Amino acid sequence: MADSFSCHRTLDVNGKSHGYYSLPALSDRFDISKLPYSLKILLENLLRHENGVDVTASDIEALAQWEPKAEPSTEIAFTPARVVLQDFTGVPAIVDLAAMRDAMTNLGGDASLINPLSPAELVIDHSVQVDRFGTMDALDLNNQIEFKRNQERYAFLRWGQNAFSNFKVVPPNTGIVHQVNLEHLARVIFGDEKDGELMAWPDTVVGTDSHTTMINGIGVLGWGVGGIEAEAAMLGQAITMLIPQVVGFRLTGKLPEGATATDLVLTVTEMLRELGVVGKFVEFFGDGLANMPLADRATIANMAPEYGATCGIFPIDGEAIRYLKLSGRSDEQAALVEAYAKAQGLWREDGGVEAEYSAVLELDMGTVLPSLAGPKRPQDRVLLSDMQSNYREHCCDLSSGRQTKQEDRFENEGGDTAIHDEIVPPPPVANVEYDGQTFDLTDGAVVIAAITSCTNTSNPAVMLGAGLLARNAFSKGMHVKPWVKTSLAPGSRVVTDYLVKAGLLDDLEALGFNVVGYGCTTCIGNSGPLPEAIGNAVRENQLVVGSVLSGNRNFEGRVHADVKMNYLASPPLVVAYALAGSLDVDLTSEPLGKDRDGNDVFLKDIWPSSQEIHDLVADTVSADMFRKGYASVFEGDDRWKNIDAPTGDMFAWQGDSTYIQNPPYFTGMTMDPPGVADITGARCLAKLGDSITTDHISPAGAIGENTPAGEYLKSHGIAKPDFNSYGSRRGNHEVMMRGTFANVRLRNQLAPGTEGGWTQYQPSGEQMFIYDAAMKYQAEGTPLVVLAGKEYGTGSSRDWAAKGTQLLGVKAVITASFERIHRSNLIGMGVLPLNFIDGENADTLGLEGTETFSITGLGDGTAETVTVTAVAEDGKETVFTARVRLDTPKEVEYYRHGGILHYVLRQLAGENEPSRAAA
Template identity: 55%
Template structure:
C-alpha cells in the first residue's frame, strides 16, 4: 500500500502473456469496506472508477469510502465519477463543438496556448439527427434525403469536421452511418477497455455519458452509461468529474418468457408503465432473475433504451454468456471477448447476480400483450384491443366530438365522417379523425433489434401476398439505426416487400422520432386545419410528446415495427385489430392481423439465417471515413476556429466574452419578474427550440433580416450553433401554454408592468433593457424529455436567473445548474397556483447573500400590485459541492475556463 494507493487496490492482471494494471474491487472487501456480492453491479462499476482515478485531490480516499458505503438505505454522500468516454449526437454535439471552439478563442484572447482546451477522455460524435424525411416511398428516397441533408447542414458539418482535426481525442462518425445509440451498441461499446495511460496498459469497465437521453441503451450489454446535457458532457470531456450522490438502485426481477405474438416492444411498453408507477426518477435500475436469460441482448437493449421514459437514470443488464455471443455476432475481436470475460470474472462482475437493492420489483414476461403507447406520453400504455374505445374517448375528452360522436365544434367533423382530399399527384383520398398520416419505423429503440425488424418484414411479405396495400395518404418511412439492418433485410429477401408497401429506406438517423418527419402534403394539412382533424401517427420510436412528430398531428402512438406496418395498412388508429380486418384480399375476403402475423419460430429462424458477424465487420470497417460528400467538405483547419460574423448557422456564443478571472459568486435576486407560469409536464420539447419555424416568429424574423428566405430556414435543430436563433426559439413551442395569457398557446408572454402581450423573446429583451431579472414558475416534471442543452442555454440567455417548480426531470435540472441558473423547488403541497400567485407579482429570492449551500432553504417574497405580499420557502436543487461551484461561477464551463487560465 502507498499514499496514492492506500487500499492496495492497484494490482496486476495477466492475460494471454500480457500484463495489465487494474483497480481490483476485491481489495476493498479485503479491507472490510464492503461486501461485493451485496453491491449492485452498477455501484461496483462506479466504485471501480473512483478507486482507479484516486489522486488525493479531485478524488480522495474518503470518496472511495463513500462509494463503498452503498447500502439499500442509501447514505447521503457524494462521489466523483469519471466516465471512460463520451458520446454525442449532432444536434447536441454541434453546440458542444461551438462551446469548445469558443473556449479556445477565449484562451487565445488571454494570450495563452489554445490547445490547453482538449478533451481528456475519448469522445465520439455520431451525426444522426439531421436527416429529414422529405422524400419517401421509393428506392431513391435515401439519396435524395441525404443530398438535402448536406445542402441544409453543410456549414454545421464543416464545423464538426474542423473539430475532428483540431482535437486529438475527438472522433466523428459521418452522416448516413446510423443512430448514435445503435452505433454505440454495435461498435463503439467495449464492455471492458484496454487502454494505455501514462505508459501502462490498463483494464477497466466501459462507462460513458452521452448527450442524448437514450444513452442508457448501452446497458443492454452491461455498460453503465446515461444521458447528460451537452454542458455536463463538455465538462466530463474536459476532465471534470461528475459529482453525484450515491443513487438508489431498483432491482427488477424478471421471470417467465414472452408469449406468442408479443414483441420486445410490447415488453418495453409494459415495463415503462410499471416503472413509472413504481417511481424510478434519479434511480438506477438493474434487471436480474431467471427471465433475463430468456431475452436476447437486442431485447435487453430495447428495454434499456427506454430508461428515460421509465424515469430511471440507467437500466442495465448483467454481462453474461449471451452478452459475449452478441459481441461475437457484432464482429468484435475474439481475443477482446476472452479478455472481457476473464477481467469481469476477476472483478466479480460476470454472470448472474443477486445483490441487495433499494427496492425490488417483480415482473412476469408471460403477462405481456400487444400494446401501444399514446397519445402523447410514452408511458401511457394501451392494450391493442382497447384502441377502438380509447380513441373516441380521447376525442370526447378533448372536446373534439360529443358523447354520441357528433362534432363538438362548428367546422369539425363527426367521429366517423371523412373529408375528400385530392393529393398533389391527383389521387383522391378520404381522411378523418384517427387517420394515420405518418407510419414510421424509426429510432434506435427497435431498429437495433433484428427480431422486431424482421417481424415487420415478414408481416409486410404476408400482407403483399394477401393483396393488401397502404392507403395513399399515409406517409411511410424506414430509418434503420445502422446499415446492418438494411443488410439483413436484403439478405432475408424481405426488403422488397417493405419497399412495395412504401417502407423504403429514407435515411440512417433519428428521423420521425425527433420531429424530422418532414412535411405533409399541403392538401392534407389544409384539410386538418379546415376541419380541426385529430389525425394520428404511429411510429416505432420512444417519444410521442405533443407537437413532436409533426405540428399538425394531434395524437401519436408508439408501437412495435410490425404493428407500425399493420396500422399503416389499416390507415386508421380508431380500430380494434383483434376483431376488425385490416382490409380485403384480391377475392374481397377480409384479412385480419392474425392472418399475416408471423410466428415466433419463423421470426427466430429468419434472424438465425439472415444476421451474421460478417455484416457488422463490413459495415463498420470504415465507420469514421464517410462517403464522397463528407470527403468533399471543405472544412476550416487550425487550433482556433475562424468565426464568420455573417454566418447564420455557426456563431461565437456570448458566454465567454469579456471573461473575468474572478469568481462572481451569488447574491439575492431582487425585484424579479415572472416571464411565464407553466403547468405540469412541460417538456424540453416545449422549452428547447426544435423542428421547423416560420417567418412570423422572432427566430424567423432575425433570419429574414439577414437575407435568409423562409424556405432556407431549415429547423431549429440545424441552427443549434447559432445562439441568436436558439435564444429566440426558447419557450416558443406552438403547444406551450403560458397560463398568464388565459389559454393562449405558443411562445407568448405578458410584459409587466405594461401588461402588453408579446413574444417570450421580445418580452425578455424589454426586461433586459430595464435590468430586470426574470424567473419562470412551473408544476410537476419540469423539463421532462430529451437532454437538450439549449433548454438550459436558452433559459440563461433570456435572462432567467431562477426557475421554481414542483419537481424537475434530472437532466434539465442538471443543465440549468451547468448554465448557472438556479433551480428551486416549492415545498410539498405547494405551487404557484396553490399559493394564489398568477405571475404578475414582483419576486425577490432571499438567503443567497450569505452564500449558497447544498439543498439550501431559501425564501421567496412575492408582492402584488396592491402591495400585498406572499412569502414562501423553496429548496435549491443543488445537491453536490460541484453544483454549488457551478452556480457560484455562472456555469460549469466558466468554472473550467477559470481553472485552465489560472493553472500554473
C-alpha cells in the same frame, strides 16, 4: 494515483498482463458481494481515480458500505471513460469548445488545454429529414437535401475533427448514435496503456443524448447528460453525483407468442414510472435474462429516460459475449471482457448471488401483452385491445375546440331556466385528391407511419418481424392507405443488409416503407412535411390525426405540428396501422383491410410466429455484416469527403453565418467568479403546468415563418424552404434563444387561451412573443423567473433548454420537481433551480405570475432554502420558502462561477497561477 486499499492487481489475458484495480481485494475490509452491479462499476472507478482530492479513501468506504434504503447523501466524483455525442447536441458542444479556446486566450491561458482528454465520438444522425418517401430514390434525395442544408455545419465539424485530438466524427448516412455505439463504439472493457502500464478498466460513458442509456444493455454504465456537462467531462472534469439508490427489476419467464420487445419495454416503462425512479439507478436481474437476447436488453435500456431513471443496466454474461462476437468485435476483445468481468465479480451466472436493492419490482414476461403508448407520453401504455377506446377518449378532448355550442333555453317544470346539452356537430370529412387518388380524410387518420428510432431499429427480431408482416400483407394484395406517409429509417446499414439477405426489404418497399435515411428521423421531429394536399386538409378542417412510430418519444408537438395524437409501437404494429390507415379501429377484432379478392384480412392472419422470426434472425444476421458495415465508419461518402472545411487550431467565426456563431457566454469574463447574489425585482416570464418537457422549452422541429426565429432568418436572406430545423441551427444562439419556450403546444398560463411562445409583458399586460418580452425585460435590467409544476424538464437531455433559458435572462426556475438532467443543465448555465415545499405550488400559493419576485437568503450558495417574496400590483405580499436544488458542493461551485464552463475555464487558465486558481 493513490491506492489506499492496496487493490492494484494483474490479470493475464490473450498472452498479456493487464494491471487493474481489484474489487475482490476489498473483501478483507468490506463485504461487497451483494453490492449491485452498477455500484461495483462506480466503486472501481473510485479506486482507479483515488487522488486524495477529487476521490478520497472515505469516498471509497462510503460506496463500499452502501445502505440500500438510505436517502442519497454522499457525493462522489465519477470519471467516465469516454463521451459520445450526436450532431444536434454535438455541434453546440464543439461551438462552445471553440469559443472556450478564444476565451482561454483572452484570459491569458493556453488555448491548447481546451481539448478532449478522453475519447469523444460524435455521430451525425439527427439532421436527415423525411422530405422524400415511398420511392426507390428517397434515400439519395434526402441525403442530397441534408448535405445542402447542413453544408456549413458539416464543414464546422470537419474543422473540429482536425483541430481537436481525441475527437472523431461518424459522418452522415451511417446510423443512429446509440445503435452505432452499441454495435461498434462500445469497448465494454478497455485494455490500453495508461502511464506506461497496460491497464484494463470498465467502459463507462456519458452522452449528449438521454438515450445514451441504450449501452446499458451490454453492461456498460452510462447515461445522458447535457451538452454542457459533457463538455466538462471531455475537458477532464469528473461528474459529481450522490451515491444513488438502486432499484432492482427481476425478470422471469419469457415473452409469449405475439408479444415483442417493444411491448415488454412499454410495460416496464409503465411499471417503473408508477414506482418513481427519477434520480435512481435501475438494474435488471433474474432468471428471465437467460431467455433475453442482447437486442431486447438494449431496447429496455434505451428507454430509461422514459421511465425516469438515470440508467437501466444489465450485467455482463454469456449473451453479452455472444453479441460482441456477432457484432464483429475481435475474439481478443471478447476474451478480455469475459476474463475481466469474472475476475471483478461483474459476471452474471444463473443461480448466482443476488444483490441487495433499495426496492424490487418483478415482472413475469409471460404476462406481457401487445401494447402501444400514447397519445402524448411514452409511459402511458395502452393495450392493443384498448387502442380504439383510448383514441376515441382523447380525440374527443382534442376536437373540443372546434365544437359549436348551441344553447337551447327553456323553462322546466319548476319554472327555472335550463339549457339543453350542447349539440356537437359531426366530425368534418375532407375530400382529398392526392397522387392520382381521391379519398375522404377524417379524425383518427394515421397520416404518419414510421419505423424509426434506435429503440427498435437495433433489434433484428422486431425489424424482421415487420418485414414478415409486410410480406404476408403484400402477398394478399394489401396496400397502405394513400394518406399515410410511410418511412423506414434503419439505425445502421447492417439493418438494411439483413433485410436484403432475408428478402424482406422488397416487401417493405412494396408497402411504401422505403429507406429514407440512416438517422433519427420521425422520433426526433424530423418527420418532414405532410404532402401538401393532406396537410392542407388537416389544417383547414382542424382534423385530429395521428402517427404511429417505433420511437421512444411522442411528446406534444414533437413528431409533427399538425399531428395531435402520436403512439409508440413495435415496427410490425407500425406496418399494421399503416395498412388500416386509422386509429379508430380495434385490430384485435376488426379487419385491417381486404385482400385482392375482397375478403377481410385480420391482424392475426398476417402476424408472423415467434419461431419464424427467431429462425430468420439466426439465418440472416452475421458478424460479417457488422465488420463490413463498420470497416470505414469514420470515412464517409464522397459528399462528406469533398466538403471544403476550414483549418487551424482557432475557428474563424463568420459574422453573417446563420448556422455557427460565437456564443456570448464568456463575454467580459474575468478570472474572478461573480459569486452569489440575491435576485430582486424579478418578473415571471412563464407560468407553466406539470410535465413540461425539454421539447416544450428547447427549440425543436420546424421553424415557423412568422415566429421570432423565422423573422430573424428572413432578415438574413434565408427563404422559408431553407429554414431547416431548430436542431440543425443549434450552433447559432440567435436562432435558438428566439425559439426557446416557443413549442406550438406550450400553454403559458400568463397568456390564457394561447398555444405557443406567448406571454404577457408586465406590468402593462401586453401580449407578445416570449422572446420579445424577454428582450424588453433585459433592456430594462429586469431579471426573470419561471414558475412550473411537477416533472419539469422531462425528456431529452437538451442543453438548449438551459442555454436558451439563461440567454432570455431567467435567473431562477421554481418548480414542484425537476427531471435530473435538466436541473443539472440549469446549474451548468448559472440558472438557480428551486423547488416549492412539498404540498405547495404556484396555484396553492395564489401566484398569478403577474407579481414582482425577490429571492433572498441564498448566502454563498450553500443554503438549503431561500425566501421568495411575491408582491402583487395591489401591494399584497405572498412570502414562501423554496428548497435550493444545488445538491452537491460541486454544483454550488459551478453556480458561484456562473456555470460549469466558466468554472472549468478559470481552473484551466489558472493552472500556472496558483493564486488565481484558488480564487
